[in-house]
Amino acid sequence: MPEFLTLLPPLEARQNLLDNFTPNLESETIDTQSALGRVTAGPVTAPFSLPSFARSTVDGFAVRAADTHGAGESLPAYLNNVGEVPMGGVPDFGIEATQCAVIHTGGMLPEGADGVVMIEYTQAAKAGEIEIMRAVGVGENILQVGEDVKERDVVIPAGSHLRPAEIGGLMALGIKEIATVRPPRVAILSSGDEVISPDEELNPGQVYDVNSYTLSALVQQHGGIPVQYGIVPDDAESLKAEAQSAKGTCDLVVITAGSSASTRDLTAGVIDSLGKPGVLVHGVNVRPGKPTILGVCDGVPMIGLPGNPVSALVIARLFVAQVIEAMLGLETPPITSSISATLSINLSSQAGREDWVPVQLQAGENGYVAEPVFGKSNLIFTLSRADGLVRIPPAANGLAAGDVVEVQLM
Amino acid sequence: MPEFLTLLPPLEARQNLLDNFTPNLESETIDTQSALGRVTAGPVTAPFSLPSFARSTVDGFAVRAADTHGAGESLPAYLNNVGEVPMGGVPDFGIEATQCAVIHTGGMLPEGADGVVMIEYTQAAKAGEIEIMRAVGVGENILQVGEDVKERDVVIPAGSHLRPAEIGGLMALGIKEIATVRPPRVAILSSGDEVISPDEELNPGQVYDVNSYTLSALVQQHGGIPVQYGIVPDDAESLKAEAQSAKGTCDLVVITAGSSASTRDLTAGVIDSLGKPGVLVHGVNVRPGKPTILGVCDGVPMIGLPGNPVSALVIARLFVAQVIEAMLGLETPPITSSISATLSINLSSQAGREDWVPVQLQAGENGYVAEPVFGKSNLIFTLSRADGLVRIPPAANGLAAGDVVEVQLM
Numbered sequence: 001m002p003e004f005l006t007l008l009p010p011l012e013a014r015q016n017l018l019d020n021f022t023p024n025l026e027s028e029t030i031d032t033q034s035a036l037g038r039v040t041a042g043p044v045t046a047p048f049s050l051p052s053f054a055r056s057t058v059d060g061f062a063v064r065a066a067d068t069h070g071a072g073e074s075l076p077a078y079l080n081n082v083g084e085v086p087m088g089g090v091p092d093f094g095i096e097a098t099q100c101a102v103i104h105t106g107g108m109l110p111e112g113a114d115g116v117v118m119i120e121y122t123q124a125a126k127a128g129e130i131e132i133m134r135a136v137g138v139g140e141n142i143l144q145v146g147e148d149v150k151e152r153d154v155v156i157p158a159g160s161h162l163r164p165a166e167i168g169g170l171m172a173l174g175i176k177e178i179a180t181v182r183p184p185r186v187a188i189l190s191s192g193d194e195v196i197s198p199d200e201e202l203n204p205g206q207v208y209d210v211n212s213y214t215l216s217a218l219v220q221q222h223g224g225i226p227v228q229y230g231i232v233p234d235d236a237e238s239l240k241a242e243a244q245s246a247k248g249t250c251d252l253v254v255i256t257a258g259s260s261a262s263t264r265d266l267t268a269g270v271i272d273s274l275g276k277p278g279v280l281v282h283g284v285n286v287r288p289g290k291p292t293i294l295g296v297c298d299g300v301p302m303i304g305l306p307g308n309p310v311s312a313l314v315i316a317r318l319f320v321a322q323v324i325e326a327m328l329g330l331e332t333p334p335i336t337s338s339i340s341a342t343l344s345i346n347l348s349s350q351a352g353r354e355d356w357v358p359v360q361l362q363a364g365e366n367g368y369v370a371e372p373v374f375g376k377s378n379l380i381f382t383l384s385r386a387d388g389l390v391r392i393p394p395a396a397n398g399l400a401a402g403d404v405v406e407v408q409l410m
Numbered sequence: 411m412p413e414f415l416t417l418l419p420p421l422e423a424r425q426n427l428l429d430n431f432t433p434n435l436e437s438e439t440i441d442t443q444s445a446l447g448r449v450t451a452g453p454v455t456a457p458f459s460l461p462s463f464a465r466s467t468v469d470g471f472a473v474r475a476a477d478t479h480g481a482g483e484s485l486p487a488y489l490n491n492v493g494e495v496p497m498g499g500v501p502d503f504g505i506e507a508t509q510c511a512v513i514h515t516g517g518m519l520p521e522g523a524d525g526v527v528m529i530e531y532t533q534a535a536k537a538g539e540i541e542i543m544r545a546v547g548v549g550e551n552i553l554q555v556g557e558d559v560k561e562r563d564v565v566i567p568a569g570s571h572l573r574p575a576e577i578g579g580l581m582a583l584g585i586k587e588i589a590t591v592r593p594p595r596v597a598i599l600s601s602g603d604e605v606i607s608p609d610e611e612l613n614p615g616q617v618y619d620v621n622s623y624t625l626s627a628l629v630q631q632h633g634g635i636p637v638q639y640g641i642v643p644d645d646a647e648s649l650k651a652e653a654q655s656a657k658g659t660c661d662l663v664v665i666t667a668g669s670s671a672s673t674r675d676l677t678a679g680v681i682d683s684l685g686k687p688g689v690l691v692h693g694v695n696v697r698p699g700k701p702t703i704l705g706v707c708d709g710v711p712m713i714g715l716p717g718n719p720v721s722a723l724v725i726a727r728l729f730v731a732q733v734i735e736a737m738l739g740l741e742t743p744p745i746t747s748s749i750s751a752t753l754s755i756n757l758s759s760q761a762g763r764e765d766w767v768p769v770q771l772q773a774g775e776n777g778y779v780a781e782p783v784f785g786k787s788n789l790i791f792t793l794s795r796a797d798g799l800v801r802i803p804p805a806a807n808g809l810a811a812g813d814v815v816e817v818q819l820m
Contacts, residue, residue: 165793168624194498214578337747383575
C-alpha cells in the first residue's frame with residue numbers, strides 16, 4: 001500500500017492550509033454583557049486604577065500602624081474611636097496619632113491611616129476607646145490604589161477569549177462595550193443525490209441530511225456562524241454555482257461530499273475551478289477521514305469533508321475548528337478540554353497514520369476508563385455513544401490496554 | 411482556631427443543599443437545530459430503522475457472494491453487469507446467479523445481492539462482463555437495515571446533553587423538534603452600599619458591580635438563564651423584598667453579599683425569613699469562600715455568595731453550577747473539562763480545608779506546567795490571569811512542586 005506514504009499527516013496538512021490564507025480580522029463592538037466566548041479585537045487598557053481608592057480587606061479599625069507597635073493581649077494599645085467610615089463614601093475625618101475609626105471590608109481608608117486591625121483583635125474599652133490587642137504593619141489589611149490594575153495597564157490582551165472573569169473585570173472598569181473579532185461565517189454545503197432535507201418525505205433509497213446539522217453545531221461551538229446552503233445536486237455546475245456564491249459571502253466554505261469517490265473528485269474539481277491556488281491537499285493520512293480535501297480559492301479557505309457522518313465530524317474538529325480559531329485571531333490556541341483515562345483494550349493502528357478512536361468514559365476506582373466504541377464510520381449514532389476521542393499518533397503502531405491516554409471531550 | 415472543625419466540607423455542604431429541594435423539571439419542545447447544549451426531557455426513540463435499507467459501504471459491484479467463491483487474481487469470476495444502482499432511488503432490477511451491478515457508496519443493495527466487491531478488485535472484461543478478482547462473504551461491505559439503530563430503539567436517553575453528534579442523529583431520523591428540559595431561571599442579586607451599576611458615574615468610595623456580570627456569564631455557561639436583579643441596598647427590608655420577588659419567579663436565587671460580616675448576616679437573616687427550612691449551611695470549609703450560605707425556602711434553593719469577586723466565582727462553580735445541573739436533570743454529571751499539569755511550586759494548605767488555587771498553564775516539554783496566580787481574593791483580575799483552578803483536597807496538607815495535578819479549566 002504505497003498510497004499512504006504520499007498522504008500528508010493531519011498536522012502538516014493543516015499547516016499547509018493555514019499558510020495559504022490570511023485571516024481577515026474585522027472588529028465589531030458589542031455589549032460587554034453579551035461578549036461571553038468572544039475574542040478581543042485589540043488590547044483593553046484600564047481607564048482608571050483598581051482599586052481607585054485604598055480599601056480595607058477586613059472588618060475592623062483603621063489605625064496608624066505606629067500606634068499599634070508592641071500591642072498584644074497582655075499589653076493592649078488604647079486608641080480613640082473617632083468615627084465610622086461610611087460604605088460607598090468618603091470619611092469626613094482623618095486619623096491622627098492615637099486615633100482609630102470603625103471600617104468595614106471594602107471601606108475607604110481615612111486620611112492618615114496606614115493599617116487596619118481586624119475586629120477579632122479589638123474590644124471596646126471605656127466609652128470612645130478601643131483596646132487593640134495585636135500590632136499591624138504599615139499597609140496591613142489594605143488594598144492599595146492600583147494593586148489590582150493600574151490606570152493604562154493592559155488588562156486583557158488582544159486575541160483573548162472572554163470568560164466570566166473577564167466580563168466581570170471589564171464591568172469593574174466601567175467598560176460596557178468591547179471591540180471583538182467578528183465571528184467568521186462558515187458556509188456549509190452538503191452534496192449527494194441520495195441526501196434529502198429532513199423537511200421532505202423520505203423515499204426508499206434516500207437518507208436525511210446529517211452533516212449540515214452536525215457541522216453547524218460544531219461551528220457554533222467553536223465561535224463561528226454557520227450558514228447552511230442546504231443540499232446541492234451531485235453535478236459540477238450546481239456545486240460550482242453554490243460554492244461560488246458561498247465564497248462571495250462567507251469566510252470559509254465547507255463542502256461535505258457524497259460518499260462515493262466520484263463525488264469527492266467533483267468537490268476537488270470545483271475547488272480547483274474557483275480560484276488560486278485551488279486544491280492544496282487531496283487526502284490526509286488519518287482514519288477516519290482520509291478523503292479530506294483542503295484548498296484556498298482567492299484567499300477563501302475551502303474544506304471538502306468526507307460524507308460519512310463520523311469522518312465528517314472528526315475531520316471538522318481537526319480542520320474546520322482550527323480555521324475558525326485562526327480567523328478569530330486567538331493569541332494562544334485554546335487548551336483542548338481533555339481528561340486522562342486508562343485504555344480498556346489494545347488498539348492497533350498503521351504506523352504513519354494518525355487514528356482517532358471514539359471512546360466511552362467509565363468512572364473507575366483509579367479514575368476514568370476509556371472503552372472504545374466500535375462502529376463503521378457510516379454509522380450515524382457511533383459518535384453519539386461516545387464521550388470523546390483518543391488520538392493514536394502517527395509514530396505509534398497502536399496503543400496497549402492499560403495505557404493512560406488523553407481523551408478529548410466532544 | 412476550632413471554628414473550621416464545625417464547618418462542612420464543600421461536598422457535604424452541597425449534598426445537604428441538593429437533598430433539600432426537588433428539581434422541578436419542566437419540558438419545552440424546541441427546534442432540534444437550536445437544541446445544542448440543551449438536555450433531553452425524555453428518552454428519544456427511533457421512528458424508523460437506520461439505515462432504512464441495506465446500503466453499500468464502498469464503490470463497486472453488488473453480487474451474490476456465492477458467485478465469487480474461490481475468485482482470485484489468477485482465477486477471476488466473470489459476472490454479467492446488469493445495470494447501475496441509482497443514488498437515492500430503488501434499482502429497477504434484481505441480481506440473479508452470475509449477475510452483478512454497479513453500486514456506489516450509500517446505494518441501495520439490489521434484490522438478490524448479498525455482498526459488494528470493491529471496485530479495486532474488479533475490471534471490465536468483454537462488453538457487459540466484469541472480472542471479479544476477490545471473493546466476498548455474505549454481508550461484506552454492506553450496512554444492513556437497522557445496523558445503526560432499530561425502529562423503536564432508544565437512541566438518546568432522558569437527561570442527555572445534546573452535542574453536535576446528537577443533533578445530527580436526530581435530524582437523520584427526521585426528528586425536527588425535541589422535548590428539552592426548560593433551563594432554570596437564576597436570579598442574581600448584588601448587595602453592598604459601596605457597589606453601583608456601571609451605568610452610573612463612579613464617586614470616591616464606590617466600586618462598580620462585578621459579581622452580577624461574572625455570575626450571569628457563569629449561569630449561561632452552565633445552561634441556566636440569568637435574571638439580573640441589580641444592586642439591592644444593604645438593609646433587611648430591601649433585600650427581603652427583592653429576594654421574595656426573585657423567589658416567586660426564579661428557580662434559584664443567588665445573593666452576593668457585601669463584603670463585610672454584617673451584610674453576610676443580613677443575607678442569612680433574609681434567607682431564614684423567606685420560608686422553610688431556611689439556612690442549611692452557614693460557612694463552608696473551603697478557601698476562598700468560607701462565608702458561603704446555602705439554604706432552601708419553600709422548595710427554592712438560595713445561595714449566599716461572598717462578595718469578593720474571586721471567592722464568588724470559585725464558589726459559584728462549586729454550588730450554583732451544580733444546582734443548575736441538578737435542575738437540568740442530567741443523568742450523568744458532566745465530565746469536568748480538565749487537563750493534567752505539573753505544579754511549579756509547593757502549595758501549603760490547612761488539613762481539613764479544601765483549597766482552590768488559580769493557576770496559569772504554560773506548555774512545557776513534558777506537558778503543561780501549572781503556575782499559581784497569587785493575589786488577594788478581592789483582586790478582580792486575579793482570575794482573569796488564570797487558565798484554571800487546582801483543588802487541594804481537605805485530606806492534604808498541601809501539594810508539592812512536581813506533583814501532577816488536574817487543572818479544571820475555567
